Amino acid sequence: MTSVKLPDFHHTSVEEIPSIVSRLRKTFISQKTRPTDFRIKQLRKLYWAIADHEKELVEALARDLHKGAFETFTAEINWTQNDIVFQTQNLERWARDEKPADIAFTNRLVSPRIRKDPLGVILVIGAFNFPVNLSFGPMIGAIAAGNTVVLKPSEQSPNSAAVMQKIMESALDPDCYVCVQGAIPETSTLLEQRWDKIFFTGSERTAKVVAQAAAKNLTPVALELGGRNPAIVTKKADMRLVARRLLWSKTMNAGQVCISQNCILADKDVVSTLVKELEVALKEFYPNGAKNSDDFSKIVNERSFDRIKKMLDSTKGRIVLGGSMDRDQLFIEPTVVLLSEKDKDDSLLVEESFGPLIPILPVDDLDQAIAVANELHETPLGVYAFGSKAETDKILAGTRSGGASINDGFFHGIIPNLPFGGVGDSGTGVYRGKASFDCFTHHRSITSTPGWMESLLAVRYPPFAGTNKLQQFNKMGLLxxxxxxxxxxxxxxxxxxxxxxxxxxxxxxxxxxxxxxxxxxxxxxxxxx
Structure with a gap:
């Protein structure tokens, strides 16, 4: 660790939370956050505050997750700053009234338009695995859309959470944007308040609690969850590329990535080649071993370590690569486990590992691979298809998922301006880029009827019986x-x-x-x- 001093993590008093929400609601009603100039200025100040606290963020992420500098900048700091720049450069255009398409001529006379209204007071609940990106990212969209925001970072990354609070308090208007720290009691109190939207990133289990709490007030939710994401590998795939790309996606952040593959469904004729290429790639990525690498993260805490270890201890498969662990250092080596075709109920398949475990399940052919993928998880967050174009097209047609990457691991999830989200039990709603603005915006349909149209509108007024008003009305708009x-x-x-x-x-x-x-x-x- 360096000598960078980090702020302490302090729980917000649960008694204080209702007054915080009330203050932010009063601010929203005052329309302080409505002008786009105000939103842009707040986001610009946030950008420079992140830059000013860069060293603290690097240190915090190293302490929380042992993240290396490359991943910290590319997946956390630079990503967030790029998002701010993109939002500020496009916000004025996005926020303008929009003319709807395909409006009948007669209806154009009432000047129909779509107004972009902010939703109100937003609660953003972040995740521990990418604490800056997955907390500030949704918040940036909510600010851009003109809302007031309460951010609740994950307490499992306490150093990052404390630095993010410091950044917010140094840059943002405290009557509009507040960081609330805490664990279950504080989160529960937050969920008891009335919100205009809740954005949650985390596990399916916790998402059900969030959704149930939101339902009491009919509060809309965006849920960014995980999934038992399958990678499907056919005979026609390039095994070296498969190994390097899937190993990259499963070793980033020590596999603590919601969109990394949970298993590889590989044609049985190429399994041995794939295992050999994974071994070669692992040595290329970590020449001195993952444990000795500054580029390989640790598991976030002992509870998560024990959960992953239990999954590995319970597997029916055979470890063919890796397998070493160190609980004191929260280290789990990238581990390849070869399963048999009968092990579809194995612990590594029916649960999401959220760690550096790489189970391989041999399949007879592509049809079986698609069937098994749908059986394991009907709506995963991602599907990863490796093979010929005809084969990958067949995989896309035969599966459902929040997103998909062809001949790569979760590339669709790292393009900043591509809408990102799940489907079914892998989540609901999308964000990133313009989708972040839309996520927190109400598209409000508005018309304006001039007085001179009254004679044209007479057809809608009673009496109707004994008149030809229905025929007149149909001539005006019946397709x-x-x-x-x-x-x-x-x-x-x-x-x-x-x-x-x-x-x-x-x-x-x-x-x-x-x-x-x-x-x-x-x-x-x-x-x-």
Whole structure:
């Protein structure tokens, strides 16, 4: 550890929480956060506060998770700062009223538009594994959208949480944005308050508690959860690329990543080659061993260590690579476990490891791999498909997931401006980039009816019986179907002549000749031009 002094982690008094929320609600009602200039200035100040406390963040993440400098900057600090820059550069455009598309002509007379209104007072509950990114990221979107925000960082990364509180208090308006510290009592008290939206990142088990609390007040929630994410590897995949890319995704943050693969479903004919390539890649990534590397993180705490160890102790599989552990140092080596085709109920498959465990389950073919993937988790956060284009297309068509990466491990989850989120029990709602702004924005439909339209609107007023008002009303807005009773699309005579209702070669030739003739006629009509 360095000599950088970090602030202490102090629990917020539960008695203070209701007054904090009340203060932020009064601020929101005052419309202080409405002007986009105010939001942009707050985000810019947050950017520079992060820069000013960079060394403290590096130290905090090293203490909490043993994160190396490269990962700390790329996945935490720089990521967050880039998000701020992107939001501030685009916020004015996003916040403008939007003209809806495909509005009937008669309805355009009332100037329909979509206004971007902030939701209100937002609660953001962060996660321990990427404490800066997964706490500040949603908060940045909520600020950009014009809300007031309470941030509750994870107490499992206490040093990072304390530095984030210091950053917020040094940069942001305290009547608009507050950091609340604590564990279960403080979180429970927060959930008892009335919110306009709750954004939670964490486990499925805790998400159910959050959702139940939110339901009492009909509070909308965005839930960013995990998942037993499958990687599917076919015979046509490049095993060296498979090994390097999946090992990268499973060793980042010691596997404490919600979108890393939980298992590899590999064609049985390539399993031995895959294991050899994983061994080669592991030596390339950590020449002196993962335990001696400054680039390999530790498990967050003893409870998580014991949980992962229990999963490994309970497996029916055979450890073919790695397996060493040190509880005192919270170290678990990247560990490859080879399962048999009958081990679909193994502890490493039915639970999310959230650690550096890499189980491989051999399968007979791609169809079996897809079936097993759907059986293990119907709606994972990610699916990772390795093979030919036809094979990966088949995997995408045959599975569901929050996102997917083809021939890579969770690349879709590290593109900052690509909407990110789960589906089913891997989460609900998306954020990142513009999606972060939209996540905390109410798209409010507005019309403005001028007085001169009253004669046109007379058709909507009673009396209706004995009049032709229904016919008049239908002429103004009733759409005619462009399909017949069999569900086939109707086409005009000109289109039918041009296509002759078929794509056969002979009729295609006739169609080409017909088009050429039309072209000649047009040239003659236009004077040869």
């Amino acid at each position: 005619k179907p462009d399909f017949d009773r069999e569900g086939n699309r109707k086409v005009g005579m000109l289109w039918w002549l041009l296509t002759l209702g078929s794509g056969s070669a002979s009729r295609g030739a006739f169609r080409a000749a017909l088009l050429a003739g039309i072209s000649v006629v047009l040239k003659m009509y236009l004077g040869g031009k």
